[in-house]
Amino acid sequence: MRILIVTAGSRGDVAPYTGLGQRLTAAGHEVAVAAHPCFETLVRGCGLDHRPVPGDPQALIEDWARAASRAETQALTRAYADGLADGVAQAAAGGADLLLTAFGPAPLSRAAGEALGVPVIGTYLVPSHPARNS
Known part of the structure; x- marks a missing residue:
């Protein structure tokens, strides 16, 4: 099965998915990871195909820090999200x-x-929904 893992953000958001990708590859699947270009070496170093998604999360944070107004911050965020x-x-x-x-x-x-008729499974690293005992 051809599996695409889609992730974005910092190294901590990407690296755990390389482990998942390696296990899926070992189980006989063809795995690619869609992540920012700055993580291509990490992804390929784990024996996985890399599909780039635009954006540099570190540069975005630095741009936010330099933004002169809330409107500029929103414009930066919108451009990042559109590229993603x-x-x-x-x-x-x-x-x-x-x-x-x-x-x-x-x-x-x-x-x-x-849009493509491909099933999607959320593989979240942190809880995203309340547990029954919450």
Whole structure:
């Protein structure tokens, strides 16, 4: 099965998915990870295919710190999100039988999966829904 793991953010948001990808590869699946270009070496170093999604999270944080106004911060965020949306769509269009998505890009992954008729499973690293005992 061709599996695309979609993630975005910092190294801590990407690295755990490389372990998942390695286990899926060992189980006989063909795995690619859609992540920012700054993580290509990490992803490929784990024996996985890399599909780039635009954006540099560290640069975005630095740009936010330099922003002169709330409007500028919002414009930076919007540009980042638009690039991420386009990148997720392109990565998914590259072919997959299943999309596994991190929490952050989940809405984008779900939209891409729906458009392409590919199932999407949220594979979140932290709880995202209340537990029964919460």
